[in-house]
Amino acid sequence: MSTETIGEKLRQLREENNLPLRKVAALIDIDVAILSKMERGERKLTKEIVLKLANTYKYNVDELLVLFLSERIMYEIQDEALGEKALKVAERRVKYLKENKGK
Amino acid sequence: MSTETIGEKLRQLREENNLPLRKVAALIDIDVAILSKMERGERKLTKEIVLKLANTYKYNVDELLVLFLSERIMYEIQDEALGEKALKVAERRVKYLKENKGK
DNA sequence: TATAATTTTGACAAAAATAGTCAACGGCAA
């Protein structure tokens, strides 16, 4: 199972592409320090940045977005004993909303 | 299936207990306006407030907390096409963390 | 080694999001 964080994944992709922070930061127009922190999980990523990086590395956008979103979700329930229950309830409610979309 | 929001649930509980906003707000030490907005979903609830209200109404804390958490989760993935996938991934990762807790 | 390139770190300021306070307003019933 994949237990790596989105930050670790992004760093891996960057290294596979042999790109220094400096170049990637310039490409997506953010500060090097920020990108460094994002890769190490010290700063939160944004959806926009994830999209730009997926494009930069020509990597599957959906896979990265799912990783990104799942991490935001886990952040919400960190250390919560009822986290798993909440996840299941959220799933049911999302499904319900989908079935009745536009209504 | 329960599709009501935590705010609606809390309002329902307050009305069942025949308590005006004024009294509940005083009991849990917040402004009436805030409580009014929280019940109507105009302001976000906090875990602390949910706990206090569960105690005030003598209602199942876990049920309210699950509702509260699931709503925060859903807020994170609102309008995201990949929301359900992200939920499933989050679930798997949470389970994984639980199995390997303390490691 | 030493020199350059890369990455990390922390301090600081700017901006945005959130939270709290308060008074006025509208609805409703005694």
Added chain:
DNA sequence: TTGCCGTTGACTATTTTTGTCAAAATTATA
């Protein structure tokens, strides 16, 4: 009317997040 209840919006304060920068640390290369 008067009183009680709930809602609304404006305003301020506080907290959190974000961006910028330079110095320090690390790593790679000549």
